[in-house]
Amino acid sequence: MWKFLTPMAAFLLLVVMFAFGLNPKRDIKALPSPLIGKPAPLFNLTDVLDPAKPVSNGALQGQIYVLNVWGTWCFACREEQETLLKIADSRVVPIVGLDYNDDRAKAQRWLQQLGNPYSAVGFDPDERTAIEWGVYGAPETFLVDAHGQIIYKFISPMTLDVWQKEFLPRIEAARRNGA
Amino acid sequence: MRCDRRRFVGHRAASAFAFAAIFSVANFGVASFGLAMFGAAHAAAAPADAALGLDEHGQIENPALQARFEDITKQLRCLVCQNESIADSNVQLASDLRRQVREMLLAGQSDQAIFDFMTARYGEFVRFNTPLEAKTLWIWASPAILLALGGAVVLRITRARSRMPLDDEPTPGST
Numbered sequence: 001m002w003k004f005l006t007p008m009a010a011f012l013l014l015v016v017m018f019a020f021g022l023n024p025k026r027d028i029k030a031l032p033s034p035l036i037g038k039p040a041p042l043f044n045l046t047d048v049l050d051p052a053k054p055v056s057n058g059a060l061q062g063q064i065y066v067l068n069v070w071g072t073w074c075f076a077c078r079e080e081q082e083t084l085l086k087i088a089d090s091r092v093v094p095i096v097g098l099d100y101n102d103d104r105a106k107a108q109r110w111l112q113q114l115g116n117p118y119s120a121v122g123f124d125p126d127e128r129t130a131i132e133w134g135v136y137g138a139p140e141t142f143l144v145d146a147h148g149q150i151i152y153k154f155i156s157p158m159t160l161d162v163w164q165k166e167f168l169p170r171i172e173a174a175r176r177n178g179a
Numbered sequence: 180m181r182c183d184r185r186r187f188v189g190h191r192a193a194s195a196f197a198f199a200a201i202f203s204v205a206n207f208g209v210a211s212f213g214l215a216m217f218g219a220a221h222a223a224a225a226p227a228d229a230a231l232g233l234d235e236h237g238q239i240e241n242p243a244l245q246a247r248f249e250d251i252t253k254q255l256r257c258l259v260c261q262n263e264s265i266a267d268s269n270v271q272l273a274s275d276l277r278r279q280v281r282e283m284l285l286a287g288q289s290d291q292a293i294f295d296f297m298t299a300r301y302g303e304f305v306r307f308n309t310p311l312e313a314k315t316l317w318i319w320a321s322p323a324i325l326l327a328l329g330g331a332v333v334l335r336i337t338r339a340r341s342r343m344p345l346d347d348e349p350t351p352g353s354t
Contacts, residue, residue, distance in 0.1 A: 031258065034302040101271055127275045134300035136258035136272055 033134055033153040040067070040144045041132035045122035048099050048107045055122040057096065057144070064174055066167070067142040068118070068158070069098045069130065072106040074138040080157035081114045087163055088117035093171060097121035100130040100138070143170055145179040232285045244284050251280050251293055256305050264307065 020026075035041075040057060047053040057067070068084060070077040088095055097118035099107045104123060111121070124130055133142065143152040152170050154162060232240055239245040249266065255276060257268035265273040265280075276297070283293050297305045309315050 029261065031302055031304050034299060127271070131275060131279060131300065134302075136301065 027156070030155045031136075033150070035134050035150045036153060038150060040142070040148050040150050041129070043098075043122055043124075043129040043132070045098075045124055045129060048097070048102075048104060048121040048123040049111065051104070051123075053120075055096075055120045057122075057148075060094070060096065060144075061148050062146050064093045064146055064171055064179075065119075065144050066093055066095045067098055067133070067144060068095055069100060069133070069135050069140040069142075070138050071100055071102045072110045073102065076157045077139045078114065080139055080159070081117070083158045083160055083163070084117035085115050086160065087158070092168070094119035098124055098129060098133070098135075100124040100127050100135065143167055145174040147179050149179070233281075239281060239284065247290065248277075248281055248284055251284075251290055252277055254294075254307050255280070255297055256307055258301055258305065 042056065042058050044054060044056045044058070047055045057065070066087075084095060095118050097120070099121050102123070102125065104125075107121070107123070111118075122129065127135075133140075137155070139157055141154045141158055142150055143154075145151050151174060152166065154166060156162075232244075234240050239248055252266035253264045255265045257263045257265045257270060257273040257276075259270045259272050260268050263273075265276045267273075279296070280293055283296065294306060303309070303315075309318055311319055
């Protein structure tokens with residue numbers, strides 16, 4: 001009996017591991033953020049469109065917002081720009097931009113050409129704010145609740161599907177709970 | 180599809196992928212242990228920054244601090260390339276994190292404070308050396324467990340074999 005069961009169990013264990021390991025939907029480079037459930041790091045930057053205008057997420061305390069991390073050097077950010085514009089048009093929550101490691105003039109041209117989905121864009125040329133947020137590439141999109149806590153992070157270009165399946169239910173849940 | 184300011188070369192990405200794929204298929208979480216064992220141990224490439232406390236080669240003037248800088252940056256994973264340390268990688272993120280380590284060292288912070296800073300932002304994965312804690316105990320114990328399992332199998336086989344008659348020995352009653 002065991003002569004049959006032991007190899008069978010070992011084989012089934014391998015099947016489970018291969019199913020997990022070879023799952024094409026699993027992005028092996030996407031890492032869970034330790035910041036989920038933690039307070040969003042505060043930043044005080046200037047607006048990419050106007051160096052004299054301050055941009056801080058401290059002013060957003062008490063409301064749910066999305067922080068989208070991008071840069072003009074990021075080809076995948078161009079891909080998600082159209083989606084971000086649609087999301088901004090739906091006026092569910094404001095999208096704050098974080099433009100890091102970038103050139104101000106290039107970023108301004110980008111927003112003129114592709115459209116501007118952001119309520120404000122913090123300009124982070126030396127990546128210090130990006131490090132505080134644990135950013136390790138672009139695009140990355142965070143969801144922050146009204147208590148100022150990060151409740152979700154999405155790593156990859158934003159799609160409407162992800163917005164509807166991952167972001168909207170969390171926004172609704174946060175609103176129901178008064179967060 | 181993701182971006183870093185300076186994109187790394189293709190073969191490196193491919194090898195990193197193959198490496199990660201083999202490891203994740205073969206052994207889930209043990210991969211992090213395996214990678215910790217394989218953690219690159221090359222000399223740190225000193226970035227040239229004209230900042231306070233640095234000499235003309237971009238090294239920290241205080242040799243003890245420079246030694247700690249090289250040691251720490253070898254133990255931190257570049258999250259863009261994932262199999263390279265921030266000491267070895269030349270992508271933007273690695274250079275930003277090297278700057279962060281250097282600044283924290285010059286500000287008199289401890290190694291532990293620097294590792295805690297990185298872990299709080301990037302997660303446990305940023306460290307090549309998995310710390311020995313209650314939740315990582317099984318990772319550290321896994322080589323011993325695998326060795327014990329393998330040993331048990333070998334023992335069973337050799338014992339079973341030792342009870343078998345040798346081929347060239349005449350079996351009792353055959354002659």
